[in-house]
Amino acid sequence: MIYSQQTAVPPVPKDPYEAQRWEHTRLRRRLSEGTWEQDLIYRLEVQLGTVKRQAWGLPDMSLNIARNIWRESSALYVNPPDVRHADEAADELISGSGIIARTGLWSTMQRFQERTRACNEYWQRVHVDADGRVVYRPIPPDMTLAWASQDRPDYPVTVWELRLRKLPDGRGEAWTYDVLDVMDPAAPVYRVHMVASGGDLGDDVSALYLGRDYSGDAYPYRRADGTPILPYVLYHSQRTGDRLFDPYEGRELVEAALNIAVHQCHLSHVIKDSSWPQRWVVGAEPVGMSVEGTVRGQRFEIVTDSSTVLALRATDETQPQVGQWQPGGNPAELEQVIGALANRAAQDAGLSPSDVQRMGGTARSGYAIALSNEGRREMQRRYASSYRDSDERLVMTTAILLNRAVGSNYPESGYSVSYRAIPLSGQEMEARRRHALEMLDAGLLSRVEAIRLFDDSMSEQDAVAVLAEIDMLNGRREKMEAEETPEHETMESPELEAQEEAAERAAGEQDED
Helix, strand or coil: CCCCCCCCCCCCCCCHHHHHHHHHHHHHHHHHHCCCHHHHHHHHHHHHCHHHHHHHCCCCCCCCHHHHHHHHCCCCCCCCCEEECCCHHHHHHHCCCCHHHHCCHHHHHHHHHHHHHHHCEEEEEEEECCCCCEEEEEECHHHEEEEECCCCCCCEEEEEEEEEEECCCCCCEEEEEEEEECCCCCCCEEEEEEECCCCCEEEECHHHHCCCCCCHHHCCCECCCCCECCCEEEEECCCCCCCCCCCCCCHHHHHHHHHHHHHHHHHHHHHHHCCCEEEEEECEEECCCEEEEECCEEEEECCCCCCCCCCEEECCCCCCEEEEEEECCCHHHHHHHHHHHHHHHHHHCCCCHHHEEEECCCCCCCCEEEECHHHHHHHHHHHHHHHHHHHHHHHHHHHHHHHHHHCCCCCCCCCEEECCCCCCCHHHHHHHHHHHHHHHHCCCCCHHHHHHCCCCCCCHHHHHHHHHHHHHHHHHHHHHHHHHCCHHHHCCCHHHHHHHHHHHHHHHHHHHC
16 A cells, blocks of 8 residues: 655644644744744734735744743643542552652643643643553544534544654554543444545554554453453543534634734834834935845944934935934833733633733833732632642543553552642741631631631641641640659649738738728
């Protein structure tokens, strides 16, 4: 079988809706990965035209408000989460020095959350190699087609993953689909197909890339009871419950990022080209102008500077006149406008104004968005429920694949994940301590609620256990102190009391005299 060499440009899916989803998601990915220069140039040319855009020079990519917000709101994995299971047999898998931790998964998840925030969804594919090592491979949603069951519309049962593979004859590369389908548990599918024209499934090439067709009874990804599963886990930035992909949520931030970048280019242009008074001349023309630009847009240009002499040539018999206008733009005012737009974009994206720290020359200048610690804790609380379900499924999938691949016996369900809150600063700790003591004294707060004020990730059960341990330690210390204190130091002597009373009477009689 002969395949023609193909380029690395991904094919377009057959479904027009999926094609639009891929295109928009790739724009978001470029913004999150720093490869959006051509998108900015296109936006500049649409708004300015080619001649004016070329006059502005290189595009200024120093401000990307979307990536700034996505990064600041991704705080779940600042510290590795705590993974628990009631069965001690799971410790080797989930402990701080266990199999999952040694893969480096949790150290990559902060960047992964930023990607998920950018695209609204992202995949993790779990793989166990021939040596029994676990590998986690992030997959962007614009490289997959997926379908869910009607009963659970936000959980996939069929995945087509687009992958670029080398041709067996070594003559180039070709796009393929990894097709995995567990819609029918009795007949699961795992095959590799070439991508046909139009983006549909082409020839079955499973034998070339997998060695065989792993469908039906040969399907490798199963629970201990034989139920087939997918080796993919889909993460949602925020669950909707009624669909697999939500690609256009937050599109306003994407548009704002590109438009604000255009304004930033304008600011750079003003600073270097029109932040000084504009000179004008009547009855004369500059000497030495050259033609600049390309066929798409040409302009006449002459270099002026404070260290150069500008030569003028009279154009008629009248006396030439030379004057000066005010600067063509005010960089300070333009910067304030951009800052206000960036701040509004942050608020529209769900960031609380009270949690946003404006970074710049002073505490209230500039327009880079940075969240306070309390703001980042709020982001942790907001996204924890969406990511927790996927993290628990990822750990469960890892256990299942390891059991089938190496014959281990890890529990295949019942894992729980909790996230560690960003530590409190000294000022925050003192403020919460005073608040807790005042509320306890007023009887408006329980001890369980009070201790949870110092750790947002602590569950009620954990708080009860901590208080029980504290009470036990305090009771033990009081008992030890009582045993070490002599009895005469803890009991008042009758003779001593009589002497004190006599002394008080004598002092009173002396005062009367």
